[in-house]
Amino acid sequence: MDFGAFLGNDALKRRLQESFRQGKTSHCYLLCGVEGSGRRTLALQMAAALECKDERNPGCGVCPACRKVLAKQHPDVITVDDTEHKNVAVDIVRQARSDVFIRPNEGRKKVYIIPRGQDLGAPSQNALLKILEEPPEYAVFLILTTSAERLLPTIRSRAVQLQLSPLSYEQAIPELKRRFPDKSDLELADALEQAEGYLGPACEALRDGLFLPQALALANGFAARDGLAVLQALVPMEKNKREQILPVLEQTRRLLCMALRARAGSIVPGDTVQALLRGRTGAELLQAAETLQTAADDLSSNVGVGAVVGGLCVQLK
Numbered sequence: 449m450d451f452g453a454f455l456g457n458d459a460l461k462r463r464l465q466e467s468f469r470q471g472k473t474s475h476c477y478l479l480c481g482v483e484g485s486g487r488r489t490l491a492l493q494m495a496a497a498l499e500c501k502d503e504r505n506p507g508c509g510v511c512p513a514c515r516k517v518l519a520k521q522h523p524d525v526i527t528v529d530d531t532e533h534k535n536v537a538v539d540i541v542r543q544a545r546s547d548v549f550i551r552p553n554e555g556r557k558k559v560y561i562i563p564r565g566q567d568l569g570a571p572s573q574n575a576l577l578k579i580l581e582e583p584p585e586y587a588v589f590l591i592l593t594t595s596a597e598r599l600l601p602t603i604r605s606r607a608v609q610l611q612l613s614p615l616s617y618e619q620a621i622p623e624l625k626r627r628f629p630d631k632s633d634l635e636l637a638d639a640l641e642q643a644e645g646y647l648g649p650a651c652e653a654l655r656d657g658l659f660l661p662q663a664l665a666l667a668n669g670f671a672a673r674d675g676l677a678v679l680q681a682l683v684p685m686e687k688n689k690r691e692q693i694l695p696v697l698e699q700t701r702r703l704l705c706m707a708l709r710a711r712a713g714s715i716v717p718g719d720t721v722q723a724l725l726r727g728r729t730g731a732e733l734l735q736a737a738e739t740l741q742t743a744a745d746d747l748s749s750n751v752g753v754g755a756v757v758g759g760l761c762v763q764l765k
């Protein structure tokens with residue numbers, strides 16, 4: 449089985465490979481993992497393995513069936529989603545339910561990929577359950593979800609649960625390097641850390657910029673000992689919600705910590721970190737990092753936004 453771009457997750461791969469080779473496949477799989485953990489990539493690879501013509505190495509990646517699946521052109525690999533609505537409407541699932549009894553067009557199996565399992569409401573889940581109770585032998589459902597708990601226990605008990613894991617530094621960095629050849633090692637490592645080891649969010653961070661503009665403005669103002677710039681970064685936050693402020697505080701604190709690490713020579717600094725290094729002593733960086741941490745803790749424990757931002761205006765000098 450060729451897992452293609454699906455990286456890491458070695459134990460899970462071995463387990464799937466073994467069962468597919470023995471032809472012991474289930475009618476339902478739950479692919480559980482955060483957004484960007486590779487669930488869609490894995491689902492396509494599994495669909496290819498289910499349709500593959502090569503019985504000794506199902507999911508060979510090169511036979512016509514595999515190629516059709518991977519190009520998303522196989523008539524028997526069907527995506528069940530409702531792009532119009534936040535919740536997948538029950539009608540969409542019912543359509544799949546009537547379609548499932550029509551035999552596969554050309555494939556060995558009929559594979560239904562449900563990309564937003566977490567957005568199946570109770571009626572949709574009950575409709576799905578009706579299929580899973582007595583599926584035709586050729587039907588396989590691949591349900592992607594951010595959490596298995598979002599699905600009924602009666603669905604979970606009929607499914608093989610596959611939990612996707614974050615990647616290690618060694619697994620992810622070469623791939624990130626390949627996709628972002630212009631970025632420095634530090635930027636790649638930092639994006640991966642920010643994304644907690646998941647490739648999708650790491651790529652997003654690298655594409656959209658690692659740090660929020662407000663965090664950069666705050667850190668640069670602090671680095672330049674420019675009280676006005678610090679206030680200009682902080683004051684507009686009073687109008688924001690705590691969920692919007694928390695990442696700004698967290699990222700600013702991380703910039704300060706990166707400057708401390710760069711001071712110790714353990715990382716190569718970017719522009720903002722260099723400014724912090726030039727403008728501030730280690731003790732000042734440490735103290736500001738602690739101030740930001742306290743502010744973030746206060747926000748999380750429901751201290752008012754105004755009081756927290758006001759406190760920062762006084763303390764971050």
Ligand SMILES: [Zn+2]
Pocket residue numbers: 496499500501502506507508509510511512513514515
């Ligand atoms: Zn194949």
